Amino acid sequence: MALETSLENPAPVRTVANALAGWIDRLGAVWVEGQIAQLNRRPGLATVFLTLRDPVADLSLSVTAPRALVDSLNPPLVEGARVVVHAKPSYYATRGTLSLVARDIRLVGLGELLAQLERRRQLLAAEGLFDRARKRSLPFLPGVVGLVTAPRSAAERDVLENARRRWPGVTFRVAHATVQGPRAAGEVIGALERLDADPEVEVIVIARGGGSVEDLLPFSDEGLVRAVAAARTPVVSAIGHEPDQPLLDLVADVRASTPTDAAKLVVPDVAAERDHVRAARLRLRSLVHGTLARERTGLAALRSRPVLADPATLLGRRAEEVAALRDRMRRSLQHRLDRAHDDVGHQRARVRALSPLATLERGYAVLQDADGVVVTSVSALAAGAPVRVRVADGRVHADVTALEPLTPPQEDSA
Missing domain, CATH: 3.40.50.261 (Succinyl-CoA synthetase domains)
Incomplete structure (x- = not known):
């Protein structure tokens, strides 16, 4: 039953302590695993006091065990040993302390210890703590x-x-x-x-x-x-x-x-590194000497070429090529101009041949009425009407004195 307390009706310390002792006493026994951090055998007492430490967390529990139980263990119980304890929680109201009263203590043997280590390895490996990707390289010279x-x-x-x-x-x-x-x-x-x-x-x-x-x-x-x-x-x-x-x-x-x-x-290793530096220096020196020798040979070969021995030779050859190209260009341009001139003459003659003025120069004339309309039929004029005649070198003004239509030629009948 829970204690009924209030500010006006507080419970005495002994009542709370006895209640805690009663509650804890109703708990059943448990199997607990840990490492013996302290082992205290007091002379004249039939009880051995132990401190059981958790191997991971910074936690520990007090354990009391009968001396006969501890003395019966083989090999003997020592600090640092891994054990599995069957114990019942107990609260000592007079001292206000909680401890486990051991009923049985089992030393963890080598086989069980290795099995526990393997289970722990598998657990930590599953978390990725052993992954190679987490590994860092060491500095060359820390x-x-x-x-x-x-x-x-x-x-x-x-x-x-x-x-x-x-x-x-x-x-x-x-x-x-x-x-x-x-x-x-x-x-x-x-x-x-x-x-x-x-x-x-x-x-x-x-x-x-x-x-x-x-x-x-x-x-x-x-x-x-x-x-x-x-x-x-x-x-x-x-x-x-x-x-x-x-x-x-x-x-x-x-x-x-x-x-x-x-x-x-x-x-x-400083000696090995010194040897490596010495070997690298020799390789670099040999490489530099080889490179310089090749470059000297290349320069000598280039200097011995005619173009470098007498640079004017190359310029003269190029000048001749430029002169030949210039003459060729001039001939080509003159040929094109001559052809174009002939084409212009032919076109001019063709235009002149088709010009109305050339027709007039051959003796033809153009007759226009007083309004300047070209007359193509006698029916467009009347006797006495003024007309203008266009000839090759001018115009003639005249009056129509008579009209004489021409009779069209008769076609031969079949």
Whole structure:
């Protein structure tokens, strides 16, 4: 039943605490999986206190377990171990704390652990965190290299010494973190985020030596995998030896088989680069000498040609061609003019032959009445009518004295 309270009728703390204890006590037992973050065995107590941590979220639960249950586990329960606990929630009203009372604890075996890692790999792969398209290329010569590793570890020594042996001027920014145990994943994530936030760091190496599957488990932590996927700086994974492959290897931009191999990947070899520069310089010098030799030969060949030895020869030949073309043009133009002149004469003669004036010059005349109308029949005139006669060189004014029609010729009858 819910507590009935009000501002005027508040419930005492003990009542609320007892109500919470009653509600939680009615909850059933649950199976919960997590990682042992703390293990506290207090002398003289029959109860062991545990802190169960979620491997992804920053969450934890308090667990109490009978000492006999904990002591019966084989192998012994240690911090960092993965377990599945069957427990019932319990609220301690006197202290106001919530914890799980363990009834059974099962250590996650290697086979189950590998199966869980495979399920986690498939889940993250389905999200695209391992896609090749997300991979970024490493800079040729980074100004500052970030390194996440355990302090004074062999992995740190291998990366630093081999990188400086290859390129003495390389600068490292080292962020130390625990690389084994329950705190490893969180510390590595923190170190990664600090280096990723540094604008001078151009590549980050996460390095650790080899170990068992349990030892390398923090580098398959889902939180670490997501942190690497979200980093803006390219990340190189150098965890364990060649056969080891935690999930960090899959999400990293580049996987190195060993910390020593990581040093070879992040910086070039100064001796090899010097040899490459020397070889490139020799090739360039040989190429330049060959080009100059070919150009000298070409210039000598061009200079030996007659046109360059005596440029006036070409100009003289062209002048002769121009003169010949000019004469040819003049002859052609004169021929066209002569033909045109003859055509004009012929047309003029033809026009003159067809001109009425030429007809008049042959003795013909044109008769017009007083109005200037050409007379073509005697019926258009009368005796005494004035007329004008048009001849070749003028006009004659006259009067009609008589009219004499002509009789048309008779056609022969059949």
